Amino acid sequence: MTFTTRFAPSPTGPLHLGHAYSALLAHDIARAAGGRFLLRIEDTDTSRARPQWEELIYKDLSWLGLTWEEPVLRQSDQLEVYHAALTQLAERGLIFPCSCARSDIRAALSAPQEGAPLAPGVYPGTCRHRPMSDRKTGDALRLNMRVAVQSIEMPGFTETGAKHAGSHQLDPDRLIAETGDAVLGRKELETVSYVLASVVDDAAQGIKRIIRGEDLYQITFLQVLLQGLLGLPTPEYHHHRLIRDDQGKRLAKRDDARAIAKYRAEGVTSQEIRRMVGL
Ligand code: GLU
Numbered sequence: 113m114t115f116t117t118r119f120a121p122s123p124t125g126p127l128h129l130g131h132a133y134s135a136l137l138a139h140d141i142a143r144a145a146g147g148r149f150l151l152r153i154e155d156t157d158t159s160r161a162r163p164q165w166e167e168l169i170y171k172d173l174s175w176l177g178l179t180w181e182e183p184v185l186r187q188s189d190q191l192e193v194y195h196a197a198l199t200q201l202a203e204r205g206l207i208f209p210c211s212c213a214r215s216d217i218r219a220a221l222s223a224p225q226e227g228a229p230l231a232p233g234v235y236p237g238t239c240r241h242r243p244m245s246d247r248k249t250g251d252a253l254r255l256n257m258r259v260a261v262q263s264i265e266m267p268g269f270t271e272t273g274a275k276h277a278g279s280h281q282l283d284p285d286r287l288i289a290e291t292g293d294a295v296l297g298r299k300e301l302e303t304v305s306y307v308l309a310s311v312v313d314d315a316a317q318g319i320k321r322i323i324r325g326e327d328l329y330q331i332t333f334l335q336v337l338l339q340g341l342l343g344l345p346t347p348e349y350h351h352h353r354l355i356r357d358d359q360g361k362r363l364a365k366r367d368d369a370r371a372i373a374k375y376r377a378e379g380v381t382s383q384e385i386r387r388m389v390g391l
Contacts (some may be wrong), residue, residue: 115147116320119173119180120310122154123165125365127172127372130325130355133389137352138323139178140391150317151180155188156309172372176382185317187309194304197312197342198253198297202244206263206341207296209247210239210254228285234292247299254293260341261287267340273351275326282333282340291334311335315344323350327362355389 119135121127127135142149151173155161166186173180187194201207212220212235220236230236240256247253261284268281297304314322329351339346354362355370363370375385 113320114318115142115145116150116318117142117147117323118150118152118314118317118319119178120152120154120313120324121169122157122160122306123162123169124157124160125165126168126368126374128355128363128365128370129372129385129389130363130370132172132176132372132385133355133391134323134325134352135173135178136176136386136389136391139180141321141323141350147320149178149180150319151184152313152317153184153186153188154306154310155186156191156194156304156306158188158303161188168373172376175376176372176385185313187313191304193316194297194309194312197308198304201255201296201341202253204263204341206256206260207244207253208240208242208256208293209244209251209299210235210242210293210295211248211251212238228289230292231290234290235294237293240293249299251299252295253297253299255296255338257288257291257293260337264340267336267346269332269336269346270348271329271332271351272321272348273326273329275353276329276351280333282337287333287337290330294334296338307331307334308338311338311342311344314347315339315342319347321348321350323352326351326354 117138119138121131139149153166155166198207216238217235220238235254266282266284268279270279271277294307295305296308332349336346356362357370368374372385
């Protein structure tokens with residue numbers, strides 16, 4: 113089976129050194145394995161995704177010397193596919209509509225809780241009793257985590273990144289306490305959450321190893337659960353170290369100072385970028 117990996121940026125700002133590291137690492141590993149490297153544009157967040165950032169992604173990655181297969185999958189082109197996955201989960205009673213504002217959730221969390229304590233910020237379950245027939249425009253669609261973890265045998269995954277290397281079995285109690293009823297979409301089809309869209313695409317594109325930043329390690333547990341619920345294969349995961357600024361803070365899209373485009377404009381070469389990120 114051909115080794116296949118991908119780089120899946122969201123076009124919501126300029127790519128920075130952290131993205132360069134992620135893309136170069138995935139590309140190098142794929143090329144060394146004689147495998148495939150795919151680029152996927154994760155633009156389901158219509159409030160933040162912009163065509164200009166997508167254009168810049170192609171430009172930055174080409175300049176870094178990367179090549180990828182065409183056509184590039186753009187998530188906004190296939191929202192029905194994600195909607196079908198969400199519908200599949202809803203038909204099994206795993207999804208409920210939620211109209212809580214952030215302030216409602218904060219207030220509910222500050223009240224005394226019944227049962228095992230939830231990690232900070234985990235949804236307290238206010239709307240969990242609501243049926244899908246009751247959903248209204250603007251409602252978030254949440255996974256009923258308690259029902260979800262009971263509905264399948266718990267899957268596991270293999271991690272090859274140094275920090276968490278080994279095999280990990282999902283733990284239902286931890287999923288309930290630490291992940292909770294995650295938002296998977298909204299009543300309007302356009303806003304499918306990235307966690308679900310990404311899982312559907314990784315399976316459809318035959319991704320064998322997901323190479324991405326350490327900041328996405330926690331979300332892997334939810335994504336592996338979704339793979340189990342949807343009957344999709346679980347790839348291997350490799351979460352790599354994050355590139356940090358001089359103060360040790362991880363880079364964000366708003367930190368234009370580390371944008372690849374900025375280095376390019378200043379005459380830095382792509383070989384120098386490789387060295388800067390430690391490759
Ligand atoms: N689109 C996500 C991001 O830009 C990355 C998703 C992934 O690699 O799984 O943060």
